[in-house]
Amino acid sequence: MFLMSRSGRRLKKSILTAGQLKKEIMDSHHRSRQYGIDQEKRRPEQKRLTSKELENRRSANKDLLEVGCEYIDEFYDLLSPDLFIIAIVDREGYILYLSGNPAIQAEFAAGNYAPGFRFLEKDVGTTATSLCLEKQIPVQLNDKDHYCVQAHGYTSSAAPIFGQGGRLQGALVVSGKDKLVHNHTLIMVTSAARSIERQIRLIRRNRELSLYSGFLGNVLESAETGLLILDNDMRIWMTNRKARHILKQNRLDGQPVTILKGFSIDPEAVYRQPEEWKEKESYVTHPGGVIHLVYSAQPVISDNGRRLGVVLVFEEFLHIKKITDKLSGNNAFFTFNHLVGRSPAFLKAVSLARRASGSDSTVLLMGETGTGKELFAQAIHNAGPRRKHPFIPVNCGAIPGELMESELFGYVDGAFSGALKGGRPGRFELADRGTLLLDEIGDMPHNMQVKLLRVLQTGEIQRIGSTRITGIDVRIIAATNVNLINAVDQNRFRKDLFYRLNILPITIPPLRERGEDDIRALTEYFLKKYNSPCFPSLETLDILTAYAWPGNVRELENTIQRAIHLCDKDTLEPGHLNLPDTPERTVINQTGTLHDMTRHMITSTLAQTEFNMVKTAGILGISRATLYRKIKAYNIRIRKTG
Numbered sequence: 001m002f003l004m005s006r007s008g009r010r011l012k013k014s015i016l017t018a019g020q021l022k023k024e025i026m027d028s029h030h031r032s033r034q035y036g037i038d039q040e041k042r043r044p045e046q047k048r049l050t051s052k053e054l055e056n057r058r059s060a061n062k063d064l065l066e067v068g069c070e071y072i073d074e075f076y077d078l079l080s081p082d083l084f085i086i087a088i089v090d091r092e093g094y095i096l097y098l099s100g101n102p103a104i105q106a107e108f109a110a111g112n113y114a115p116g117f118r119f120l121e122k123d124v125g126t127t128a129t130s131l132c133l134e135k136q137i138p139v140q141l142n143d144k145d146h147y148c149v150q151a152h153g154y155t156s157s158a159a160p161i162f163g164q165g166g167r168l169q170g171a172l173v174v175s176g177k178d179k180l181v182h183n184h185t186l187i188m189v190t191s192a193a194r195s196i197e198r199q200i201r202l203i204r205r206n207r208e209l210s211l212y213s214g215f216l217g218n219v220l221e222s223a224e225t226g227l228l229i230l231d232n233d234m235r236i237w238m239t240n241r242k243a244r245h246i247l248k249q250n251r252l253d254g255q256p257v258t259i260l261k262g263f264s265i266d267p268e269a270v271y272r273q274p275e276e277w278k279e280k281e282s283y284v285t286h287p288g289g290v291i292h293l294v295y296s297a298q299p300v301i302s303d304n305g306r307r308l309g310v311v312l313v314f315e316e317f318l319h320i321k322k323i324t325d326k327l328s329g330n331n332a333f334f335t336f337n338h339l340v341g342r343s344p345a346f347l348k349a350v351s352l353a354r355r356a357s358g359s360d361s362t363v364l365l366m367g368e369t370g371t372g373k374e375l376f377a378q379a380i381h382n383a384g385p386r387r388k389h390p391f392i393p394v395n396c397g398a399i400p401g402e403l404m405e406s407e408l409f410g411y412v413d414g415a416f417s418g419a420l421k422g423g424r425p426g427r428f429e430l431a432d433r434g435t436l437l438l439d440e441i442g443d444m445p446h447n448m449q450v451k452l453l454r455v456l457q458t459g460e461i462q463r464i465g466s467t468r469i470t471g472i473d474v475r476i477i478a479a480t481n482v483n484l485i486n487a488v489d490q491n492r493f494r495k496d497l498f499y500r501l502n503i504l505p506i507t508i509p510p511l512r513e514r515g516e517d518d519i520r521a522l523t524e525y526f527l528k529k530y531n532s533p534c535f536p537s538l539e540t541l542d543i544l545t546a547y548a549w550p551g552n553v554r555e556l557e558n559t560i561q562r563a564i565h566l567c568d569k570d571t572l573e574p575g576h577l578n579l580p581d582t583p584e585r586t587v588i589n590q591t592g593t594l595h596d597m598t599r600h601m602i603t604s605t606l607a608q609t610e611f612n613m614v615k616t617a618g619i620l621g622i623s624r625a626t627l628y629r630k631i632k633a634y635n636i637r638i639r640k641t642g
Contacts, residue, residue, distance in 0.1 A: 015138050015186060024135060025126060025145050032125030032147040039125070040149050042111050047118040049094060054116045058097075061090050064161065064170050065097055067199045071192055072099050083180055087113070087173040089158075093120040093133055096170075108175065111150045124148060128156035132171045136160045138193075140186040143178045155181040159193035163200065172196065195224075226293075228312040229300075230257055234267060237309065246291065246316055247284065261285040263295075263312075270310050271299045280413075281317070281423060283468065292317040317425075332378035332391035332435070339372070339379060340525045341518040345509040349376070356504045357383035362456070364501045365479040367508030370554030373479040374439060376508060381435040386475055389434035392427050397440035404448045406464055409455075415465025428461050428472050435475045441501065442482030442493060453497045476501070511552045516545040516600075522553060526560040534564060536572040539637045543574050546604035574607070599634040602627070611638060 016024065032039075049057060058065055068088040085100030085108060095115050098105060108114065112124070119129040125147030131139050138159040143152050156175040163169035172193045174185060202222070220227050226243035228236055236252045236259075244250055247260065257263055262284035270277050277297035284291045295314035302308055339350055356363045357380045365373040374393060381391045399407050406415075410426030427436060438444075444452065455461055456476065460469050478501045487493035511519065523536060523544055536544065549555055563576035602620065609615040617627045631638065 015190060021139060024131060024137075024139070025141070028121060028126040028131050028134065029147055031121055035122045035125065037121075037123075037125035037147060039147060042124060042148060042150055046112050046123055048112075049116040049118075051116075054094075054096075057090065057094055061096060061170065063200050063203055064088065064090065064196075067196050067203065068161075068170075068172060069097060069099075070199075071196055072097075084174055084176040087129070087175070088170060089119065089129055089133070089173060090170045091133070091168045093118045093123070093130065095119060095129075104176070111148070113175075127151060128158040128175070129171060129173050132158035132160055132173075133168070136162075136168050138186055138190040140181070140183075142181045153178050155185075157186040157189045159186070159190040161193045161196055161200075163197075164204065169197075169200070198224075226295075226312075226314045228252075228257070228314070230265070230267075230310045230312065232267070232307060232309055234258075234265060234310075243314070246293070246314070248291070262290075262293075265297060265310065265312070267299075267310055270297045271301075271307060274299055282314075332381045332387070334375045334378040335382045336379045338375060340521050341514055342521065343509070343514040343518045346514050346518060349506050349508050352504070352506045353380050354383065356380055356506065359384075359504065360475050361503045362475075362501055363477045363504045363506060364484075365477065365506050365508060366484075367479075367481065368510045368552055369481045370552030371508040371510055372553050373481075373508060374437065376506065377435070377437045377439075377477045377479060380477060381475075384435075384475070386434050390431050391435050391437070392431040393437040393439055394427050395439045397443035401445040401448070404445060405451065408448075408452070409461045409463055411464035412466045415463070423463065423465075426461065426463065428455065428474055429470070431474045432472050433474075435477060438476065438478045440480060440482075441478040442480040442484055442487055446492070446494070449494045449497050453494065453500060456497075456500050511549040511556060519545045519549075519556065522556055523560060526557050527564070530561055530564055532560075532564045532567070534567040534570055534572045537574075537637075540572050540574050540577065542603040542636070543577060543579065543607045546600060546607055547579055598630070599636065602630055602634065603636055606636070606638075 065088060072086050072088075083101075083104070085098060085104050087095055087099075088097040089095050095113065095117055098108075098113075098115055100108075105114070113119070117123075119127060119133075121130045121134050124130055126141070127146055127148075128139050128141040131137075131141070138157075140155070140157040142155045146152060146154070146156075154175060155178045156173060158171050158173040160168055161170045161172060172189055174189050220229075220238060220240040223240050223242060226246045227238075227240040228243055229238040231237045234257050236255050236257055239247075239252050244252065252259070257265055262282050264282070274297070280295055280297075282293045282295055284293055293314045294317050295312055298311045298313070300308040300311055336350065336354060339346075339353075341347070341350075353363075353376050363377075363380060365376055367373055377393075378391060381387060394407065396404070406424075406426065408426050408428055410424055410429055412423040415423065438452075455472075459473070460471050462469055482493075484493050484498050484502075488495045488498050511522075520541060523541070527534065527536075544556075544559075551558075559577055559579065562578060563572050566576040566578070567573075602616075605616050605619050609619070613624055613627060617624045620627065622630075630636075
């Protein structure tokens with residue numbers, strides 16, 4: 001799995017195939033058992049550094065930490081800080097740095113994943129961190145791939161970081177809940193690790209070659225971010241290739257920085273409080289338009305304390321957003337191939353959705369909870385011209401009313417108490433050129449409906465605390481389980497907003513109206529999805545098709561998933577379903593021949609009474625003898641009780 005360059009130097013291992021990774025995980029589990037690792041819980045006596053030892057180790061890995069933290073801090077605010085943690089680990093497995101929401105960090109700390117702990121196979125068994133360091137390869141582990149049960153339910157992607165001569169220097173690790181797993185996360189983490197390597201190499205070369213004339217200029221030209229070096233008079237002393245490309249200007253050297261309309265640099269403030277000049281936003285104008293930038297300013301001071309100037313490091317906001325979209329999973333996964341069903345009402349909804357995918361018009365998805373509205377929204381996005389751009393879902397019913405405006409439109413630095421330093425873009429900006437799903441739109445507060453209507457009419461947003469109007473290009477898909485017409489009549493939803501959203505309405509039918517064939521097809525689909533070796537008995541299928549499914553497709557999927565865990569043979573029996581004994585087991589709106597309807601009525605009533613013949617006959621209004629004759633005539637299987 002090693003490649004060789006023409007010079008004979010060993011190159012880094014590439015990402016493994018699924019089969020190769022599975023074998024490495026199995027081998028690692030075997031080694032974990034040989035080490036005697038506790039499979040249930042991490043040991044409290046796990047190897048851990050003292051505070052002093054951790055400080056010394058961080059000093060010994062200064063380059064790795066400084067460069068790695070710069071990359072993390074550069075993009076972390078644009079990720080989903082409530083969902084992920086990012087760690088830097090040294091070559092010996094010690095966690096040197098951890099970034100993330102305190103609540104998420106606390107979850108991982110319960111499993112000893114905290115600064116100072118050592119995470120080698122001999123300490124914790126199979127984890128993404130330990131396997132990455134053991135084999136010096138990028139790996140992604142999910143749920144039960146981890147050896148210790150305490151790590152089940154999580155996903156981790158780790159990539160090695162190599163130093164001079166191909167020597168392992170450490171690893172970059174991104175972790176979160178296993179429902180957030182995306183194949184591209186490992187690719188992005190590996191790409192970030194390679195970028196860190198390149199940056200560390202630049203630092204090392206700078207130290208080694210600083211005596212050579214022109215070295216600084218060569219480094220600047222090769223940097224992958226825009227660089228502006230300003231002297232004490234705030235004149236542009238030097239730019240690099242990337243800066244000239246971003247700013248679309250070739251002759252900047254020697255000009256005052258004020259030539260760049262939109263950059264507002266206060267050198268005294270930069271020298272006095274450099275930490276306040278990190279990750280700031282700016283809109284720079286040029287003859288062709290406006291460039292949205294994210295930049296940081298750093299003072300340059302000589303060894304004797306003399307002020308030499310200021311360095312600006314910047315990148316286009318759109319470029320950063322593309323990276324964070326990939327890392328945070330802002331992409332639609334489901335396509336029309338994932339929409340399973342053959343009933344006329346369902347096929348009609350799918351047909352309308354396919355037509356809508358080729359348009360930029362607003363789509364309104366209507367249906368009960370669990371019918372698959374977000375699946376339809378993702379399928380529409382993935383089949384349309386915006387599929388290569390972000391898909392951003394927003395649950396309007398889950399966000400408190402007082403936070404809704406900042407979530408949708410963003411805010412600037414200092415806009416309100418508790419706002420993140422430097423501000424933050426809203427969902428509309430993050431979805432630019434892509435699709436924004438406004439789920440549960442019927443629960444949006446009335447005052448926000450007015451502001452949303454204005455955005456839909458003008459295509460412009462304004463961050464909280466900002467005077468700047470920003471144009472956005474976003475395709476809107478709204479979804480609701482609320483009858484919006486009734487909500488309009490009750491003055492709970494604006495009539496003008498309803499008409500603005502109701503351009504391409506699509507009604508997704510509840511599962512109870514889709515018929516027996518769709519329930520059977522979905523059951524088969526979910527069994528394959530979860531790689532189940534079990535098959536439902538005829539009696540089980542009868543119960544599944546007789547149940548009314550108030551929770552719709554989501555309830556059916558959860559039921560099948562639960563049944564798979566309870567099934568210890570090769571047949572799913574009715575007892576594995578654990579469906580509630582309610583009148584909802586009676587078929588609603590059942591259609592078909594008289595033969596089909598009679599058979600379903602008998603089957604559902606038998607299931608409701610747990611195959612009590614006396615009760616069943618009484619509910620159906622027939623004698624027990626007649627019931628037995630019909631059971632035989634309709635070839636209905638009887639489950640013995642008692």
